[in-house]
Amino acid sequence: MSASEAPYKSFAIAGAGPHIGLPIVQAFLALNVPILVLVRPTSTSTSTLPLADPNLKLAHVDYADTPAVSALLRAHSVDVLISAVSLVTGGVGAQTVLADAARDAGVRLFVPSEYGTPTRGDKSGAGLPKDQFAEYLTSIGIPWLRLYCGLFHEFVPWLAAVEETGKFLIVGKGETPNSFTSIPEVAQYLAHVLTTAPPSRLANTELRIEGQRATLAQFGALFAPSRTVAHVDALPLPAGDFRGFVQAKFEIGAGSSGWDCVTETDDAELARSGNALWEGHRWAGVGEVLGLQ
Template sequence: MSIYKSFAVVGGGLIGLPIVNALAARNVSVVLLSRPESAKKVVPPGVQVATVDYTDPSAVAAVFKEHKVDVVLSTLGSYVPAAQTPLVEAAKLAAVKLFAPSEYGMPTNGFTEGALGVKAQIAGKDSIGGALLGSDEVPEDLKAAGIPSARFYTGMFPEIMQWFVGYTEHGKVRIVGTGEVPVSFTSVPDIAGFVAHVLTTLPPSELENREFRMEGERATLNDLGPLFKTSVEHVDRITGEKGESMTSLFAILESGAGSTGWNQVIRSEELGSKAAGSANALWPGHKWLTIQETLNL
């Protein structure tokens, strides 16, 4: 049984609010940190919302101390490691016991300056294709600060794939590359539920400085055509306002890095305890949602 009783979630976006809801359902203390300029968040009864400037370590640390926070979960959709630096500083000031950096996407161990070097802003957030991006830099900062980390690798979110492959706009699947390389897909409800489950059931020794590689379904981008009941079109690049960054992400997926078992150092799939979906066993009895189930296809 985990000894962690108080949790702070930083950011109430696509993945932040579901994690807040999943933690609240487990009857633990939860505080959601939100920027002053953000819209008002609707949270479960008992969840506190603290409005604070994320760039002010002292102010953030004061929130952590007030709520006696054991675990910080950053869900900022930022590829810039520096965006989380003040949170790490605040966690150190508040003597936080565990910190989960904002990744929730492709494995980023071995990468620096943001996941895979991709710099872009899609859908108004620093995220690529629905996968929040991180790097080794934040965990290294945490290590230097003496704070253990827990890293959650999820692959792509099925919820955004109709938009990402152009189906929403064009009525067909538009892909850069062969589309034949396997990709990990994990639904937002599964991600939130898994994170809440392991953080409230596993002992610290099984959480500290660990990587959790989940996978709801393994499929290729070409597989999306039949799922969406449409044709697949292969193009050289994506055009438009966010075309460059989206083209870059397609190249990343084509390299194999879209799998949660990917190891960038050896540029191949891991096996055993680091294989794609290896963390699924930590949630026994849970049925993971497929892409089809997630999107009600």
């Protein structure tokens, strides 16, 4: 194996929040792989990190300071920079700074904050900032890896407004299959492929994974013993809540990892095409993850 095809060895992550960032850190540590965690100087969330693990390296740095981030990445000879910053709370700008710093530091691969439904070609929806950022990475010459996984299993009750209404609410029929994957498996999958697959298999690649392919109606049946399942025209939620928009997308299959934003079509085989890189893994279903079985 040539040196350029040897698996990546040095990893860093920006955005170690509870939803996906922290699980990614935990996944690397579970493999006994060191990981550098970039934390803003004002962050108060470091208490959730497993600071006693000798493979965890913590570095406080201003995400808006390109030279400082670049110097840090260079000092640690980082091969792969993973972004798990929230795009809802200012992460779009932060990712651009991180990308510039990664380029200047000679980082070999940038994993942008995706971890959801496909965004390539989304020129008008919620995925637009993610697609624009991927284009930016290409424009500055940084190889990227985009990971699509559908909706997290853990977010299904949120999507159906279970907590707010005490019911499992479905906008429309809810009979279109979409992709769902558990948070730990998304994190573990990413750590696995980054530490085992050759760079040529990952650079400038979209990996599409699917823990379970199912419909909201099928999930509603799992909740039925304890919750009323109701089909509604709209969710009774405050103005500005976007769950109704998300469910409308799922009604046409746009929640599938195999969705094509340009043609607005779904490919069930494509949706789980990336699963093959985690050979022998048994993927969990939402019933198992949420304790509904």
